[in-house]
Amino acid sequence: MSGFLLNRLSQSIVLLVIVSIIGFTVLNLMPGGPLAQFGLDPGMTQKDVERLAAQLGLNRPLWIQYLDWAWRLLQGDWGHSFRDGSSVLTIIGRHLLATLLLMGTSTAFAIAVGAWIGIRGATHRYSLFDYCATAGAMVALSVPTFWFGLIGIYIFTLKLGWVPAGNMYTIGDGSVLDYLHHLILPSLVLSLVHVAVWSRYMRTATLDALSQDFVKTARAKGVSERRILLKHVVGNALLPMITLAGMQLPSILTGALVTETVFTWPGMGRLFLDSLGYSDYPVVMGLLIFSAILVVLGNLIADIIIATVDPRIRLG
Amino acid sequence: MASGIQLASPADVALSVRELTVSLPEGMERTHAVENISFDLKRGQILCIIGESGSGKSVTANAIMGLLPKAIRVSSGAIHLDGVNIVGLSPHKLRGLRGRVVSMIFQDPLSALNPLMTVGAQIEEVMVAHDVGTPVSRRSRAIDLLIEVGLPDPQLMYHQYPFRLSGGQRQRVMIAMALALEPAILIADEPTTALDVTTQAQILKLIRDIQRRKGMSIMFITHDFGVVAEIADYVVVMEKGHCVEQGSAEQVLTSPSHLYTRRLIAAVPHLTGTDRAPLDAADRGPILKVECLVKTYRSGSALFRRQRIVPAVNGVTFDLASGRTLGVVGESGSGKSSLGRLLIKLMESDSGSILFEGRDLAQLSEAKFRPLRPKIQMIFQDPFASLNPRSTVGQILTVGPVAHGMRYSEACERARELLSHIGLDSGAFDRYPHEFSGGQRQRIGIARALMFKPKLLIADEAVSALDVSIQAQILKLLDQIQRETGVSMIFITHDLRVASQICDEIAVMHRGQIVERGPPSQIFLDPKSSYTRELVAAIPGEQPGGMLQHDGYVEYPKQGETL
Numbered sequence: 001m002s003g004f005l006l007n008r009l010s011q012s013i014v015l016l017v018i019v020s021i022i023g024f025t026v027l028n029l030m031p032g033g034p035l036a037q038f039g040l041d042p043g044m045t046q047k048d049v050e051r052l053a054a055q056l057g058l059n060r061p062l063w064i065q066y067l068d069w070a071w072r073l074l075q076g077d078w079g080h081s082f083r084d085g086s087s088v089l090t091i092i093g094r095h096l097l098a099t100l101l102l103m104g105t106s107t108a109f110a111i112a113v114g115a116w117i118g119i120r121g122a123t124h125r126y127s128l129f130d131y132c133a134t135a136g137a138m139v140a141l142s143v144p145t146f147w148f149g150l151i152g153i154y155i156f157t158l159k160l161g162w163v164p165a166g167n168m169y170t171i172g173d174g175s176v177l178d179y180l181h182h183l184i185l186p187s188l189v190l191s192l193v194h195v196a197v198w199s200r201y202m203r204t205a206t207l208d209a210l211s212q213d214f215v216k217t218a219r220a221k222g223v224s225e226r227r228i229l230l231k232h233v234v235g236n237a238l239l240p241m242i243t244l245a246g247m248q249l250p251s252i253l254t255g256a257l258v259t260e261t262v263f264t265w266p267g268m269g270r271l272f273l274d275s276l277g278y279s280d281y282p283v284v285m286g287l288l289i290f291s292a293i294l295v296v297l298g299n300l301i302a303d304i305i306i307a308t309v310d311p312r313i314r315l316g
Numbered sequence: 317m318a319s320g321i322q323l324a325s326p327a328d329v330a331l332s333v334r335e336l337t338v339s340l341p342e343g344m345e346r347t348h349a350v351e352n353i354s355f356d357l358k359r360g361q362i363l364c365i366i367g368e369s370g371s372g373k374s375v376t377a378n379a380i381m382g383l384l385p386k387a388i389r390v391s392s393g394a395i396h397l398d399g400v401n402i403v404g405l406s407p408h409k410l411r412g413l414r415g416r417v418v419s420m421i422f423q424d425p426l427s428a429l430n431p432l433m434t435v436g437a438q439i440e441e442v443m444v445a446h447d448v449g450t451p452v453s454r455r456s457r458a459i460d461l462l463i464e465v466g467l468p469d470p471q472l473m474y475h476q477y478p479f480r481l482s483g484g485q486r487q488r489v490m491i492a493m494a495l496a497l498e499p500a501i502l503i504a505d506e507p508t509t510a511l512d513v514t515t516q517a518q519i520l521k522l523i524r525d526i527q528r529r530k531g532m533s534i535m536f537i538t539h540d541f542g543v544v545a546e547i548a549d550y551v552v553v554m555e556k557g558h559c560v561e562q563g564s565a566e567q568v569l570t571s572p573s574h575l576y577t578r579r580l581i582a583a584v585p586h587l588t589g590t591d592r593a594p595l596d597a598a599d600r601g602p603i604l605k606v607e608c609l610v611k612t613y614r615s616g617s618a619l620f621r622r623q624r625i626v627p628a629v630n631g632v633t634f635d636l637a638s639g640r641t642l643g644v645v646g647e648s649g650s651g652k653s654s655l656g657r658l659l660i661k662l663m664e665s666d667s668g669s670i671l672f673e674g675r676d677l678a679q680l681s682e683a684k685f686r687p688l689r690p691k692i693q694m695i696f697q698d699p700f701a702s703l704n705p706r707s708t709v710g711q712i713l714t715v716g717p718v719a720h721g722m723r724y725s726e727a728c729e730r731a732r733e734l735l736s737h738i739g740l741d742s743g744a745f746d747r748y749p750h751e752f753s754g755g756q757r758q759r760i761g762i763a764r765a766l767m768f769k770p771k772l773l774i775a776d777e778a779v780s781a782l783d784v785s786i787q788a789q790i791l792k793l794l795d796q797i798q799r800e801t802g803v804s805m806i807f808i809t810h811d812l813r814v815a816s817q818i819c820d821e822i823a824v825m826h827r828g829q830i831v832e833r834g835p836p837s838q839i840f841l842d843p844k845s846s847y848t849r850e851l852v853a854a855i856p857g858e859q860p861g862g863m864l865q866h867d868g869y870v871e872y873p874k875q876g877e878t879l
Binding site for chain 1: 381383411412413414415416419420422424427428429430431432433441442445446477479480490493
């Protein structure tokens with residue numbers, strides 16, 4: 001087990017280094033470079049820009065810039081935003097909670113509901129429920145999220161007036177209830193597509209487990225259908241789902257670009273969009289590394305969980 | 317022994333099936349899975365149901381267990397389990413009987429156990445399901461059962477997960493599970509088919525011992541007359557959903573009355589004490605000379621992990637005379653399939669040489685070897701997986717030769733010729749693999765290999781997936797082809813009986829090495845190595861060179877014969 005962990009960790013570190021090199025290079029290849037927006041500023045001469053570049057060390061060879069950046073990253077200095085000079089880590093931290101709140105609730109909801117629909121669809125295969133779930137999933141998967149968001153706002157905000165149209169809290173209020181009130185619509189809209197994905201995967205995995213020989217063995221032993229489902233089917237069906245959940249972990253923290261934009265949610269997705277718009281390199285690079293770490297971490301955690309749950313990997 | 321079904325009084329009958337008909341959903345090739353079958357399983361006896369694939373033997377077993385899929389129903393007839401008719405019983409009541417009155421073990425012990433639950437928990441589950449005992453009593457019962465089925469270190473075994481166990485051990489766990497509540501009836505559905513022959517002998521002995529000890533009634537489903545000869549008291553022969561013959565084991569084995577039974581018994585490959593007649597007297601030079609061939613599998617070689625090293629082929633040396641057949645026989649994991657893959661260079665060897673017509677294949681690069689590929693062809697085990705379902709038979713046959721430069725029209729001509737030669741009509745050319753039966757597909761597989769006019773054929777378990785009657789036909793075809801074309805053959809199989817039918821010489825493999833080599837007569841009648849002796853002794857229902865062994869087993873067990 002510890003060998004397995006060390007092995008996976010070392011792989012992950014190599015992967016992160018490669019991702020950061022590619023990210024850093026590609027970002028610097030963008031037309032105009034990091035100081036593009038100053039070039040359009042009438043108050044800045046070419047000399048001013050050059051002086052600024054020298055000040056920021058941007059005139060050095062790219063690989064030295066990378067090493068310098070990576071070295072400081074390791075020491076916890078992720079750089080400072082070109083926009084307001086505040087530390088990248090601080091900015092990420094400020095947006096992280098908002099995203100965590102939105103994505104956390106919607107993902108938890110999606111997994112629970114999606115898994116339930118999937119299991120029920122498999123045990124009641126070709127029933128009315130199964131057909132409806134399949135059709136519903138297809139609709140949720142094929143209609144873009146922003147449309148659901150706009151329709152949701154139209155119905156529940158404009159027509160019914162039940163929930164606010166956007167933002168995370170009402171200025172001047174900010175109580176727990178107020179947060180929840182703002183959370184309902186975006187998290188529901190966001191979870192729609194995830195419910196669809198999860199129910200489809202879970203249905204397939206459950207059907208797969210149901211057709212296994214050990215289920216027949218359990219029936220031959222006289223085990224009740226309910227117990228077969230709980231003890232034999234769901235456990236085995238959830239194994240592949242863990243990997244899927246691991247892949248979703250990064251998105252919980254990196255946010256949803258579209259949903260956050262539609263509902264003006266101050267999360268990571270919007271931070272990324274805004275920073276790109278401003279060519280705020282340090283922040284964009286910080287977000288890139290942050291999400292790379294999350295992807296690696298998500299997979300690692302999923303592997304660890306599977307290894308803990310599945311004796312074939314734990315002991316094999 | 318030979319009493320008919322009418323004479324059996326209810327008291328000594330554990331399971332009685334009367335005029336059972338199970339209908340299949342529309343659109344299947346038959347309307348009924350089984351039709352109007354009747355038989356009795358008497359208390360304390362072993363009843364064997366024998367039949368080829370599609371005979372309805374497994375459907376019968378599932379009907380008795382009340383485990384038929386929803387689409388398949390019992391349409392008429394009665395099944396009395398311990399006096400209770402279970403046809404039409406509610407699912408709840410049926411569940412109460414399963415595992416308690418009747419239990420079942422299955423063919424594939426590798427998939428029949430839940431990989432996420434310990435052995436102990438799975439045995440205890442039977443008791444939990446029927447609300448028997450307390451956690452403490454269940455645990456001690458589970459350990460008793462593990463002892464009873466002969467598993468080593470039961471305390472440790474109790475906490476073990478199935479993947480740690482060998483196939484034979486898993487089948488023992490299945491048996492322990494089936495015995496947990498001391499059911500009156502045990503249904504065994506091909507319980508030894510997936511096992512190696514030595515393991516099979518052990519499991520058969522275990523089942524027989526337990527049956528005697530507990531006076532259980534066992535319904536044993538098999539396709540193997542050898543197994544029938546080993547353990548049956550009474551035999552039911554099924555063909556295409558009908559019961560064609562039944563009677564005592566002695567009667568059915570020695571004087572079968574129905575034509576189908578006679579055909580089946582005749583098709584069973586036997587150990588022949590005599591060697592195959594050589595093709596011609598002239599001494600031929602070797603076509604293949606293998607020396608000190610080594611292949612070692614390494615896995616998990618990544619950082620921080622222990623490397624697993626498995627010597628698959630460990631210094632194998634043999635030669636093969638042109639136009640002759642060498643049988644490579646061994647149990648699973650013996651390295652016989654690895655050897656086959658090395659010879660055809662599907663896999664690179666670590667060291668050693670493969671001299672084919674004087675050239676060392678082991679040293680050749682893939683590019684240099686490619687022109688030689690047509691000369692060495694392979695016939696695969698699974699006739700279902702080895703043909704591309706999206707290609708017509710014609711495409712399957714011609715694509716290879718065309719890639720090697722044969723003109724398409726010439727390839728088509730040869731393909732049609734071969735198809736009729738191997739016993740398919742030439743209309744097969746435009747049809748797809750799924751339109752053919754397993755035996756026909758294997759013929760197509762053979763035709764595909766022959767398209768290249770090969771010098772050497774490697775047949776890897778080429779008849780293992782087939783029913784015995786089909787198996788006999790394919791073996792005959794291979795023999796005929798060899799006599800006509802003079803092709804040399806390496807016949808890889810786990811089945812000594814099959815090997816003895818077709819091989820001039822047999823090499824017995826064990827743990828990557830050839831432990832013994834010689835003509836079939838010597839291997840079977842006078843084996844030199846202890847492993848070969850063990851293998852030969854484990855073959856069900858055989859005495860070397862003899863007929864099916866039928867006498868003796870009904871009255872008393874032959875101790876010591878099977879380990």
